[in-house]
Amino acid sequence: MEVQVSPVTGEAFPKPIPRGxxxxxxxxxxxxSTTATEVLAGVSTxxxxxxxFVVNPAILSQAxxxxxxxLFATITISALATILMGVWAKLPFAVSTGLEINGYVAFVVIGAMGFTWQQALGMVFWSGVLMVIVTLASIREKVIDSIPDALKIGLSFSVGMFLVLIAMKLSGLFVYEGLILSGFGSLVSPAAICLYVGLAAILLLERFRVLGSVLISIIGVxxxxxxxxxxxxxxxxxxxASSTPAMSKEMFSGIGALSPAVLLDPRALSVILVLFIIDFYGSVAKLIGLTLRTTLMASGKLPGREKALLVDGGGTAAASLLGTTSVVAFVESAVGIGAGGRTGLSALVCGVLMALCFLAMPFIYLIPVGATLGALVYVGFRLCPAYDQWKPMAPIDKLTLISMPLITIATFSxxxxxxxxxxxAALSAVFKKQRVNPYLAGSAALLVVSMVLQASF
Structure with a gap:
């Protein structure tokens, strides 16, 4: 601790932290941004x-x-990784267990393929190790740099539509059979009403430039x-509140329970590859999609992105050691970013609140999912591209921009x-007689392989 000495008495006392x-x-x-905005953004996220913290344990319990x-593992790794994202990477991303991965682990890896949950956690661990390796080798950053502007806009558009879809699905407005859109539900369900009210409240508050409009909407609904x-x-x-799982010694039973030796099972290799690719490219999509139209990308490059990617990969490995599935930069971070969050302070606030969930869990269970739906729709549409971004594009780039959100809607992924x-994007470079970036071509090939492997299970 720094000290300063009184020139009169010679007494030493702590030096005050400079304002700012x-x-x-x-x-x-x-x-x-401002400190107040960052705090409100962190609470909103x-x-x-x-x-x-309710849904992840419920899904994994099916396996x-x-x-x-x-529950213990989810809260612990979410809080630690989000705080690290804020304090070290200094970015406004919340990190938690990804729904795109826990369902795959529970229903495919364990349910369909017959692996034990300890083996499944072992595969999650190795996918996290692989992500750390490729991040340290700067491969993930090279992939990000290889993405052309049209694809970046398409990723942002797709992430925005995914946010809207989450709200539509949770509200019952859209009905899915598995991951395929099958029809429309009730327009007047309680969750749908919450969506309408929440969205209207945000738009009204934004119209009058009220600070914290997203947070006020969630609390009000x-x-x-x-x-x-x-x-x-x-x-x-x-x-x-009584529905909250009770504290017990069983909470710690997942620590170190994974089976790293599953790597020796030939069937595990394809699963590790799928887990790696989903997390690898999912994080790339979110880092770009959530920040493309913010001051964070003013220079064309996201500051602290390597550290953010290391938090993602290292967090996944740590999550498996605690007893849960892969962590990802959460797409709901868009709510805080939409509320003005631009720095790691918002992530720090969010991470501290996550840690407090061990004490406040009964209150968390009293927040209806419907309270957040209006915010998801509002932020999702804000990620949609403007007309001036669309107009100068070549026809094949426009096809990219249109097809990506449509596929997101059709497949909920x-x-x-x-x-x-x-x-x-790779074909566009060929048609334009440009050099195809090897990282772009390699990414396209890996993603195709991942889709084939998932379809074969």
Whole structure:
């Protein structure tokens, strides 16, 4: 600790932290934000993704993984990785267990292929190690640099549509059979009503430039939901705090329970490749898609991206050691970014709130999923490209831009949209008689391989 000495008495006392030290460390003013905005953004992101602490253990329990174990692991790794993302990478991304991966592990790797959950965690571990290796070798950064502008815009568009789809699916407006859109649901379900009210509230608050509009909307819809539930309105039935899994020794049973020796099983290699590719390119899509139209990308390159990618890969390996599946940069980070978050301070706030979930879990269970849906739709549409970005594109680039979000909507996934996007981007270079970047071509080939492997299981 630095000290200063009184010139009168000679007494030494702690030197006060200069005003603006927080601003200086996180480059808050430099990125066009304020401390208050960052704090509100962090809280908004936390509320938007807090459902993962309910949903992830529920999904993994279908494969025989103890609920309390995966709950402990999910909260712990989410908090640690998100705080590290904020303090080290200094970026506004929340990190948690990805729904695109835990379902694959639970229902395909364990359910269909017959691996034990300990073996499945071993495969998650090796996919994380592989991601750390390719990140340290700067391969992931070279892949990002190989992506042409049209594909970057397409990734942003696809991430935006994925956010909207999450809201549409959770509200019941869209009905999916597995991952395929099969029809439309009720327009007046409780979740749908929450979506309408939340979205309208955000638009109204934004119209009057009210700070924290997204956070105010989420809190307001939560209060409205409970008021309607207390009056016995049909369908409004918030979860009881008593439904929270109890603290027990079983929570720690996943620590070190993975089976690294699964690497010796030939069947495991294809699974590790799929886990690696989904996480590898999913993180690339989110880092680009969530920041493309912000001050973070003003120089054309995301600052701290290598550190962010290391947090992603290292976090996945650590998650398996604790007892849960791969972690990813969460797409709901868009809620905080949409609320103005531009620095690691918002991630730090979100990570601290995650850590407090061990104490506040009963309150988290009282936040209805519907309270966040309006925010997801609002932020999703903000990621859509503007007309001036679309107009100068070549026909094949416009095809890329249109096809990626349409495939996202049809399949409820980002990886299939990325397959089409990367393939079309490579073909675009060929049609324009340009040199095809080897990392772009290699990415397209790997994504095709991943899709074939997933289809074969």
């Amino acid at each position: 030290a927080l601003d200086s460390y996180f480059s808050i003013s430099e990125r066009g 936390f509320l938007a993704l807090s459902y993962i 025989g993984i103890p609920t309390s174990m995966s 939560t209060v409205l939901y409970h008021v309607l539930a207390s009056r016995g309105i049909a369908g409004f039935t918030p979860a009881a 980002l990886d299939k949209a990325m397959v089409v996007g990367f393939v079309l």
